[in-house]
Amino acid sequence: MKKLKVIELFAGVGGFRLGLEDTEHFEVVWSNQWEPSTKTQHASLVYEARFGSENHCNEDISEVKTAIIPDADILVGGFPCQDYSVATTLQNSKGLIGKKGVLWWSIHRILSEKKNPPKYLFLENVDRLLKSPSNQRGRDFAIMLKSLDNLGYAIEWRVINAADYGMPQRRRRIFFLGYHKSTALYKKLKKGNPEEWMCTTGTMATAFPATSTSSKINSFTIEEDLVTLSEEFNKGGKLSPFQNSGVFINGTVHTTKTTPNYHGKRVVLKDVLEKGKIPDEFFIPENDYPKWEYLKGAKKETRTAKTGFSYNYSEGGMIFPDALDNASRTIITGEGGKSPSRFKHVIQTNKGLRRLTPKELERLNMFPDHHTQLDGISNTKRAFFMGNALVVGVVQKIGQTLFDKINDL
Known part of the structure; x- marks a missing residue:
């Protein structure tokens, strides 16, 4: 089976790449890492030392032209948590301009400008994304879902604490997968039962088994345009409508609270x-x-x-x-x-x-020993990298499961 080609954005020291390439089913064909307001690009130096400098870009992604980014099957990245509100719309443009410097809109721009956009998305963020900002709980996530819906993607998400599945660190992050409407997985999700997808048959549920703890699935539509969403979504609501598991397809959200269902070995x-x-x-x-x-x-x-x-x-x-x-x-x-x-x-x-x-911190994120060791990189900086990184085992498991699902259809 041929490998899936990957674009890796906000690459850090390469956690996504380690997890995906470890499965031997993925090949990173282009990567980007840029740390704003620092002269020496330490993370990028580590990335190049481990994976080579070919097809690696150390420039501000918001300045990188889409034309230089090769086509790929999947786009991945742990993008920064920011204020995702929509600043303005322009007449005769594609309808949306996000706030300058908000890197979500760089992902959106690449997906919208590519003639052959990636068929799959695999993204990571902090779990508070589901309930930010505090005066419009869930607005940022709603903007994201709707903007991807406009580009033809269905989304499934899950908040995963790595330790709940036997990994050595209690690290809660939201992971979400996007399926383009041209894919068989999109069509399967559209025809399927949302609760079954979230709890048994979906990619996340297969990779990380979980049980729904809600008596009913919360379903609602997001129909507004992005500017209206930005201004009005859940205004004054005390709670976010988004639970820790969910799917979004064709303008409709289905979401439920799940608890992990794992009985295997645990690393401490x-x-x-x-x-x-x-x-x-x-x-x-x-x-x-x-x-x-x-x-x-x-x-x-x-x-x-x-x-x-x-x-x-x-x-x-x-x-x-x-x-x-x-x-x-x-x-x-x-x-x-x-x-x-x-x-x-x-x-x-x-x-x-x-x-x-630093080696013990690398192991807590399931990185190889000495991955961040490089001349000129202090132990404090190595610890900083691991504070920004993800648990490689989570990426590896979701990546393997996604590959299997694509090839089972």
Whole structure:
């Protein structure tokens, strides 16, 4: 069977590529990675060191002309979470201009300008996308769904926490797949039962089994044009109408709350720890223990803002040090560096408390060891990459399942 050709946008250090090419059914034919407002493009340097510079573009995607991007079967990417509202429409244009710098509209532009658009989309984002912004819950996702509907795609989505399926990190992200109306999968989804698709027969349900916990599926139409949606969708609504699983086809949303259904092997934090000598820089000096304990602990205190305004502040305690017999907490971009922090991982060893090494952080995202190791790239920067990355195992599983579905029809 021939490989599916992939365009990888917002590539970071290549998590999507690792997951897809690991299945041996996908080939990345063009990639783009650009970090705005930084002089040295560290992530792009790592990407090129691992995958080569051929067909890799290190330019702002909003400035890249669609004509230089080759045709492909599937477009993938973890695009930045921004404000997706529609800024304006122009007479005699394609009807839509998104806000400048909002990278969702770069994906939209590429799909709309290509004579042969990709038949499939595979995208990732933070799960709050389903309920942002706070004054119009779900508006951003509704704009996205409708804009893809206008371009001829049906969408299925699922919020997946990697640890719920035995992977070593608790990392919740929304993954969504798009099927162009020219594909057999689109036609199958259109003819099928939405609840069955979400819970048993769809790509997500096959890759990551789940059970619906709602007594009924919530269905509604999104018929408005994008500008009206941007201004009016769920205005004043306290809750988003979008649940953690759903499909959208031909202007109609079907969505339900699902819970994971997994009984296999589980990898936990202790399974990824390095054996052997750990460099001293990762051990926390004993005189810093009280600072770490304070930041990780429960608090109820009065604080004073810079303006002089006093307010009551409280937060719960965290498990400290981190539990070794469970999947790890989510890695965030501020994971690196020696300074005490509430959010960095700290483990107990027989030599005292220490932070996680870059290799251990790579393993929590299921990257190969040393993937981000490169001259000129600091350990703090390597931790930052892993805070931005996705869990490769999730991509691999969805990619394999998507390939199987395409070839089963």
